[in-house]
Amino acid sequence: MSTQVLIAGAGPVGLMLACELGRSGVQVTVLERLAAPMRESRASLLNTCTAELLHARGFDSLLDPAQREVKTHFAGFPIDLSAAPSDYAGHFxxxxxVTEQVLGDEAQRAGVTLLRSRELTGIRETGDRVACAFDGPAGRVVLETEYLVGCDGAGSTVRRLAGFGASQRTATRELLRADVVDAGIRDRRFERLEGGFAVANTRRGVTRVMMHVRGHEPVRRQSPPAFSEVASSWKKVTGEDISRREALWADSFDNSYGQADCYRRGRVLLAGDAAHWHMPIGGQALNVGLSDAVNLGWKLAAAVTGWAPKGLLDTYDSERRAAAARVIRHVAAQETLMLGGAEVEPLRHVLSGLIAIEGAQHLIGLFCAGLDDRYGTQGDDGLAGRHMAHLRPGRVPGVLSPDLLTAAPTGVLVRFADPGQAAGDNPVRRTPAAQSVSLPNGAPLRIVRVAQPPGDGVTDVLLRPDAHIAWAGCGERRLSDALSQWFGAPLPDNHRGSRA
Ligand SMILES: Cc1cc2nc3c(=O)[nH]c(=O)nc-3n(C[C@H](O)[C@H](O)[C@H](O)COP(=O)(O)OP(=O)(O)OC[C@H]3O[C@@H](n4cnc5c(N)ncnc54)[C@H](O)[C@@H]3O)c2cc1C
Structure with a gap:
């Protein structure tokens, strides 16, 4: 038995990666130890960046019915997301x-093989293959793969078996959470009280309560806390008695965090919670994991299909490890500011003044929206490495929308008209015509010609399939270099120098 890519774990990150690879024609098998899909709400917030990538991949059925909120928070301070440069500004x-179900359906449509009740238990690298052993209904089976990706959650077996190191901090604080029917208490957002921290939010008669008891040491748990423990903690923090109410469920989480020291060891890679984990404040974990999957998907497809330029796959590690490290720092800062005692009050005071400044509000808003990643330090144009959303405000309105990336997981070269040609009444084409070409090494690319005067000396924009700008500038020579760096070859002769 063999497959081109084996993914351990059919959580949201494994399924998104499977979709990306399946769309590129890669043979993918996903192993999942659970017999049936998980039914818990867990990470229920999709940010702007994720919404853009879901839209570009035809997952509007996830976004259209979702409640959208443009107000969020950073450490409890209000942040307005409506100014984010996207039609999908806000949190969904x-x-x-539900996310897992939609991704799972799409993965199957893309030809992915999903094997449930299969637990990966052993791996052995053999030159250009990885032999993966798993236990399932038919006993122990070994499957050979060109690449193995561990998307198997924070307690990742792949991380352990492949010998990845990880830096981690053990828990120092714990939060309890429950959904309580007819709780009979008032709603509150991020209340800092003498005894700890409390949140209550009621929807349709059910109140989600969340609390931290200051000074309470985290305990090692084998199962979720009983509601009596939640009620007793709530009383300690707020003085209110909810012990006679009924809870639909209760759980706990803590402020431990960690990250794998690298995301790739030879033919084994990590993504999602297997690579980084932290407290679920601000709903970043799932979104960071989905961005891992989209960053890795096209690079791994390029490696398997054979057109990847040297070093392309390694950029997954450098780009996404830095992105998650930044999120972990932001989450740790928020946790300290929200759960810390009187000692954090001066810091909160300073921060509240800073956040009121428009530029600071915008920067933190971009972080919350997931639009602040910048990969590498290429170029001095201020654009390369950024999400394509940064090209939109006032520069090329209406053209650089996620729709440019809908057709297939390829790069897109956007060629703007020369200033002379674009003079007069050339309209901005809102749905520019695209042409599919193959680069000399077989890498697929789409060229979109746009009749619009270029801004800031930018006549060409090269987009990666993950919606990041590979390069933006002018000049055929520099364009050829950028294409060779990211897609392995320059434009074919018959496409050089042609614009709108
Ligand atoms: C109880 C709980 C509550 C959470 N609440 C929130 C929240 O409120 N807000 C928030 O933002 N985030 C929350 N999270 C975090 C969020 O769910 C994760 O960030 C997200 O699920 C990460 O996706 P993933 O695909 O990387 O990993 P996971 O969703 O963990 O998926 C990993 C999958 O791998 C499978 N697997 C594991 N080991 C093996 C193996 N050896 N072989 C085969 N399959 C294997 C698992 O069964 C699982 O299906 C919560 C997580 C948990 C566990």
Missing amino acids: KVPQY
Whole structure:
């Protein structure tokens, strides 16, 4: 038995990666130890960056019915997301099991093989293959793969078996959470009280309560806390008695965090919670994991299909490890500011003044929206490495929308008219015509010609399939270099120098 890529774990990240690879024609097998899909709400917030990538991949059925909120918070301070440069500004509320179901359906349509009740238990690298052993209904089976990706969650077996190191901090604080029917208490957002921290939010008669008891040491748990423990903690923090109410469920989480020291060891890679984990403040974890999957998908497809330029696959590690490290720092800062005692009050005071400044509000808004990643330090144009959303405000309105990336997981070269040609009444084409070409090494590319005067000396924009700008500038020579760096070859002769 063999496959080109084996993914351990059919959580949202494994399924998204499977979709990306399947769309590129890669043979993919996903192993999942659970017999049936998970039914918990878990990470229920999709940010702007994720919404853009879901839209570009035809997952509007996830976004259209979702409740959208343009108000969010950083450490409890209000942040307005409406100014984000996207038609999808805001956060979309979607229970995690719904996201998983839609991604799972799409993966199957893309030809992915999903094997449930299969637990990966052993791996052995043999030159250009990885032999993976798993236990399932038919006993122990070994499957050979060109690449193995561990998307198997924070307690990742792949991370352990492949010998990845990880830096981590153990828990120092714990939060309890429950959904309580007819709780009979008032709603509150991020209340800092003498005894700890409390949140209550009621929807349709059910109140989600969340609390931290200051000074309470985290405990090692084998199962979720009983509601009596939640009620007793709530009383300690707020003085209110909810012990006679009924809870639909209760759970706990803590402020431990960690990250794998690298995301690739030879033919084994990590993505999602297997690579980084932290407290679920601000709903970043799932979104960071989905961006891992989209960053890795096209690079791994390029490696398997044979057109990847040297070093392309390694950029997954450098780009996404830095992105998650930044999120972990932001989450740790928020946790300290929200759960810390009187000692954090001066810091909160300073921060509240800073956040009121428009530029600071915008920067933190971009972080919350997931649009602030910048990969590498290429170029001095201020654009390369950024999400394509950064090209939109006032520069090329209406053209650089996620729709440019809908057709297939290829790069897109956007060629703007020369200033002379674009003079007069040339309209901005809102749905520019695209032409598919193959680069000399077989890499697929789409060229979109746009009749619009270029801004800031930019006549060409090269987009990666993950919606990041590979290069933006002018000049055939520099364009050829950028194409060779990211897609392995320059334009074919018959396409050089042609614009709108
Ligand atoms: C109880 C709980 C509550 C959470 N609540 C929130 C929240 O409120 N907000 C928030 O933002 N985030 C929350 N999270 C975090 C969020 O769910 C994760 O960030 C997200 O699921 C990460 O996706 P993933 O695909 O990387 O990993 P996971 O969703 O963990 O998926 C990993 C998959 O791998 C499978 N697997 C594991 N080991 C093996 C193996 N050896 N072989 C085969 N399959 C294997 C697992 O069964 C699982 O299906 C919560 C997580 C948990 C566990």
